[in-house]
Amino acid sequence: MADDKDSRRKFLARSSMVASTVDAVSGAGAASTEEPAEYAQSDYSLRTKALVSVLTRKKLVDPAAMDAVIDFYENKVGPHIGARVVARSWVDPNYRQRLLADTRAVAREDNLTGVEGTDLVAVENTPEVHNLVVCTLCSCYPWPLLGLPPTWYKDTAYRAQAVIDPRGVLRKFGLELDDDVEVRVWDSTAQVRYLVIPERPSGTEGMSVEQLAALVTRDSMIGAEKLAPHGLGDNA
Amino acid sequence: MNTIHDLGGMDGFTIPERDQGPVLKEEWERQVWGVTVALWAKAIPGYEEGNTRADIERIPPELYVNMPYYARWLHAGEVALVRGGLVTEEELENPDGRLSMPNLPNFVPARPADVTAFLASDYSFQVAATTEPRFRIGDEVVVWNEHPIGHTRVPRYTRGHRGVIHKHHGEHGLIDELPESEDPGPQHLYTVTFTGPELWGRRSNANDRISVELWELHLEPAS
Numbered sequence: 516m517a518d519d520k521d522s523r524r525k526f527l528a529r530s531s532m533v534a535s536t537v538d539a540v541s542g543a544g545a546a547s548t549e550e551p552a553e554y555a556q557s558d559y560s561l562r563t564k565a566l567v568s569v570l571t572r573k574k575l576v577d578p579a580a581m582d583a584v585i586d587f588y589e590n591k592v593g594p595h596i597g598a599r600v601v602a603r604s605w606v607d608p609n610y611r612q613r614l615l616a617d618t619r620a621v622a623r624e625d626n627l628t629g630v631e632g633t634d635l636v637a638v639e640n641t642p643e644v645h646n647l648v649v650c651t652l653c654s655c656y657p658w659p660l661l662g663l664p665p666t667w668y669k670d671t672a673y674r675a676q677a678v679i680d681p682r683g684v685l686r687k688f689g690l691e692l693d694d695d696v697e698v699r700v701w702d703s704t705a706q707v708r709y710l711v712i713p714e715r716p717s718g719t720e721g722m723s724v725e726q727l728a729a730l731v732t733r734d735s736m737i738g739a740e741k742l743a744p745h746g747l748g749d750n751a
Numbered sequence: 752m753n754t755i756h757d758l759g760g761m762d763g764f765t766i767p768e769r770d771q772g773p774v775l776k777e778e779w780e781r782q783v784w785g786v787t788v789a790l791w792a793k794a795i796p797g798y799e800e801g802n803t804r805a806d807i808e809r810i811p812p813e814l815y816v817n818m819p820y821y822a823r824w825l826h827a828g829e830v831a832l833v834r835g836g837l838v839t840e841e842e843l844e845n846p847d848g849r850l851s852m853p854n855l856p857n858f859v860p861a862r863p864a865d866v867t868a869f870l871a872s873d874y875s876f877q878v879a880a881t882t883e884p885r886f887r888i889g890d891e892v893v894v895w896n897e898h899p900i901g902h903t904r905v906p907r908y909t910r911g912h913r914g915v916i917h918k919h920h921g922e923h924g925l926i927d928e929l930p931e932s933e934d935p936g937p938q939h940l941y942t943v944t945f946t947g948p949e950l951w952g953r954r955s956n957a958n959d960r961i962s963v964e965l966w967e968l969h970l971e972p973a974s
């Protein structure tokens with residue numbers, strides 16, 4: 516552990532050095548090149564406990580508020596919210612039109628906006644157009660509609676390849692697109708968060724919004740997959 | 752800054768399986784997320800919150816690639832809190848030891864109701880427009896070829912490339928770290944669309960379109 520502590524101290528010192536370098540917009544090379552090799556192996560669990568303990572003892576954080584955050588992201592928001600938006604857009608052409616024209620206004624009407632999901636844009640998949648969402652710079656994602664992003668979405672490989680080879684990425688995900696299908700990649704690195712409206716699967720005629728919403732997968736709302744025809748492949 | 756977080760277009764990594772499990776897997780990840788958002792939910796007087804993304808981007812690249820996602824957040828939190836003077840490195844190393852208590856006599860940390868209200872709040876950097884947008888939908892633009900040493904929302908792979916204004920989003924606060932003398936304040940925000948071949952040459956399919964949100968100062972009219 517002594518190594519870990521040394522490493523963290525060096526790391527923090529170096530981080531603030533880099534930060535002040537940036538503030539001054541001065542030259543590069545000011546930061547130490549000494550690497551805390553042990554850092555990546557340190558015990559994140561212990562470090563997290565230390566941080567939470569210090570902040571709680573200083574009365575800067577209320578543990579009940581932390582529980583509320585965790586409960587919100589584990590039990591309140593999630594893909595079921597986006598799925599309902601998608602299902603409604605399938606059965607109500609007027610809603611779909613308004614949603615695509617001004618997603619933010621529609622989401623606000625329905626109290627679906629929030630942190631990391633106010634400037635929202637919905638995009639629709641069709642037989643001719645396939646949409647795929649990524650954040651190459653970090654992990655931007657429409658939290659109020661889909662919850663927190665899955666691990667694969669935050670993975671370096673996905674972030675690196677989705678913009679240069681979206682068809683290759685989709686192929687690895689099990690979706691082969693014809694060359695003449697237009698692939699639209701939305702690199703949501705700044706203010707806008709995207710929701711993909713997948714194509715309505717065949718075999719779902721006459722189903723209710725609730726029944727349809729149950730068929731909409733999280734990954735289809737990122738554009739990583741298409742929804743399978745209903746009633747087929749139940750054993751798949 | 753031109754470092755590892757700016758991943759768009761890089762080769763060599765292996766595309767993962769699409770995991771379907773819970774998004775917060777380990778207990779420490781749940782705690783990191785809980786403490787991060789609880790701190791956001793109520794401003795601490797006198798404490799200037801860090802730009803989490805900028806602090807994550809300053810993680811040395813050789814560490815960044817090997818760190819679990821939530822470890823980066825943990826890191827950014829520690830760095831910002833130490834920089835802001837709310838905790839010290841010694842306290843983090845010895846959390847059961849003596850603490851210097853902050854001088855915040857009337858401060859009550861965020862309560863569960865504050866968290867709920869915060870998470871449902873409007874969270875946009877849009878401001879009332881004070882200027883006319885310089886560009887219209889369909890205009891051809893070129894992205895500036897600037898490589899700032901601070902945080903920027905301009906992915907490297909778009910710089911110097913020609914795109915088309917696809918959508919206008921009104922005026923939004925600018926998040927790039929610019930020296931005060933160069934900071935123009937809120938700017939019109941646009942979605943700019945590029946063709947695959949414009950960005951990636953012959954490797955790309957002619958039917959690929961890649962779009963990014965950029966602020967007006969990042970763009971010049973294409974000549």
